[in-house]
Amino acid sequence: MTATPKREPTRHLRVRAVLARVVRHEMVAALRDRRLAVLAAAAAILAAAGAVTGHLEVLRLEERRTAAVHHARAGWDGLGPHNPHAAAHYGTWAFKPVGALAALDRGVEPYTGNVLRLEGHVQHEPAFAQAAVETSLLRLGVFQPALVLQLVTPLLLVLSAFASVSREREAGLMRQLVVQGARPAALLWGKVLACAGLGWAMLAAVGATHALLAIRHGGEAPSAARTLSFFLAYGVFYFLVAAASVAASAAARDARGALAPLLAAWLFGSIVFPRVAVQGADALHPLPARAVLEKAMADERRLGVDGHDPSDERRKRLEEEALARHGVARAEDLPFNFDGIVFQADEDYGNAVWDRHFGLRLGILKAQSRALQTAALADPFLALRSLSMGLAGTDLHHALDFQRQAESYRRELVRRLNHEHAWGGSKTGERGFEAPAEFFRGVPHFRYRAPGLAFSASHRHPEVLALVAWAVAAALAVGLVARRLEVE
């Protein structure tokens, strides 16, 4: 009864000691292997350079955006006495801020415009994306830390781990270590931690460069939770790659036998499968042609959602109701400007039409996203890629959120202007009516509220699950292979 409790800590400590020794040995070996050291240094330099250029790009974009926001506000505030409906056409602009983590992963931002025109009657789409003025060079990738962290670092981990067990086994070292009392599991886990440590060191290099630049240049600080989650996702992914590589190395007959499937998995998972998956999602849930969408919206707005309620009849009904309510015979005799009421009614109708079509489009985009998330269950590289964009605040959902917030602002702005047109003191048909300059200056400007981590988590939890499931599977594979080594 007394012997067991004493033996357990000793064994536990021995495992830990072996683990620590293996990790140290592997790291020293990696440093002594000049080829690997050169590759790791090159990757680290690339990642740090990516962080620097990404940071400078974000600063440049943010500077441009700030200037544009001031310009748009100055234009609006300087309107002077103006007709409210003319002001609705004059409109304003919404510019999406560039999040601090966009320096690490630009996500879909090069393809979604960050400039949105806001005016009465019409819902524009964000425009002037980088892709609109870029050459086909954009097709071969954007230089950013995410490129190095998602493609180069995993390859580096594979190259550092593919021979870690098989070479020792070929040389007979593994058998000697087991004979001397070392447990294969401890040996393998030591190698996994050493290999993953290389990836974590790369992450630390990128994180440190990013933090230093952020402190030096200032700017908007990213949310700590977002930043930590971003790096944690990569940390888990590197653990997964390291565990899978070591397990493959232990399972293969020789180093070459381990390298081929690992390289194939890297190539297929990181480059081929994501492209095929998005094409497949698009083929499964095709979006309608723009012309079809726009014609349907224009027709519904003009002829009514059911095609039997033309806008002139809607106006007539509205006018009859207003005249009856106020007991007058002509719109000019109403105590307000009926044109403002018509503008708002048309706006409400147009909004409903837009909501319906935007909702349909959103439904297709969400179906595509779901298909991609299902595909991500089979490909941790794809899961990491989507999760990275989501945590950096640069994925599709954040782009749509910007559009939603800007549209809410547009509706409120137009509603205020139409209200002023109707109730600001003019009568129906009084086209020369002008609201005072103070009214326009009193309209609050658009301010984008970046969503928090919960928003990303709510959209990206399937990717989180996929990544964790793959990491657990890789860990189980290491355990299984270790047991087989024990038997051997």
Added chain:
Amino acid sequence: MKGAYVLRFEWRRVTRAPLRLSSVAVLMVAGGLSLWFGHSHVASWRTALEEGRAAARAEREQARGWLESGRRSPPERPWMDLGRARWIDVHSGAFAASEPSPLAIFCIGISDARGYGMGLWRLSSPHDQELRPEVANPEKLVMGGFDLAFVLVTFLPLVLILLTFDIAGWEREQGLAGLVVLHAGAPWRWVAARVGAQGLFASACVALLWVVGGLAGGGLGARPAMWAAGLALSLLYLLLWCGVVAVVLARGRQASLNALVLIVAWVAITIVAPAVAGLVRAPSDRLEVEVARALRDDVYAPAARDPEEDAERAYRLFPRLRDSAYARSGTRDPDRDRRLRDVRIHESTSRLTGRLDAAEVERERAALATAWINPAWALQHGLSVLAGTESSSHRLFREEVRSAALRRIGRVLEDEWGGRTMTAADLDVYAGIAPPARDYGGWPAPRVWVVLGSWATLLGVAFVVLARREE
């Protein structure tokens, strides 16, 4: 050493090794899949243009119906007057289209991120607020297309690496190097012949994919010279990679180390170099401010300007306006002068488009300058230009849209200042004031050929020098 023996030997190595055989099979399957995706992209491109044209035609026919029934406006828009040129211009259903080239199946380039069709009227401006790309999931755009260009740029070198990485290394590990010297004489010739043989097999795969794509997309029949140029560029790129492989193999190391070096070279050439080269571009400073100015401030400012000044500007662009009845009358009619505003707005949006174009040209120039360190993009760019899916092709289209919009402004001014009452027949006249529907495929810059050719030559020379030194 006879070439035929080497060829037969290498052919057996391919057919008898599952890894090599499956890599060739994967290349062919990926190539076939990429052609299918390319074909689907071109089909949806055509469908989108057809839908756009149909919508424009429907608008024209609706206006024709109103005019023929003696009405000048629909009931819900009583302010419209189809008897005036300004409204005929809006409802003529003119459509500007950039058609897909028969070679677009090979390389979709950036066509999925750019607009290729738009309804046209006098104030049409070809920036992407109006000439918008098709509705697409940005996550798909950011991932990139799976076209043949992608397969050739990234897959083909990998397959070549898999087919060749153990040439000479295996013999060295097995202690057969001496035997090789005895039989082959100069080992570098032996290595070159074996890499060349595998290169030939890969070339045959590439040629087969080009023939299939050429037949499926119609490029082989419609543009044989351009099709041949695309194939030649692909083979030149393959030759370049044969050079890379040969140089690495000539260093005389173990097969596994050669494989690692080749993989690193592949990552450097196909992933890192293009991304780094992407940094070399001319940023468009304060673009958003220019956008806000051109599309809002300038649109609303002209109302307060001097019509005489605007008229002079219009006369410079359209000298025939001076002879119109209105210009000769010497009076000023605010309603007719409102159309002078169109000239000013066109100039403003043209300035913006010109600024965007200038930045784009600068980027293209910078990108082309980096082609020396970026041969993967040299191939991608060459194929994109041939397929009419490069930024230069889209710019050409935008320029034609801009010029057509200006012609429409001139026509509206002439008709309105001439006091003409429009008829249904004028709808067709205005529909015709549009760029001709064509594709914008062209010939790549000579530099693309020079870069790929020079790399292949340099690597060939480096191989001979290194191999002789190793001897």
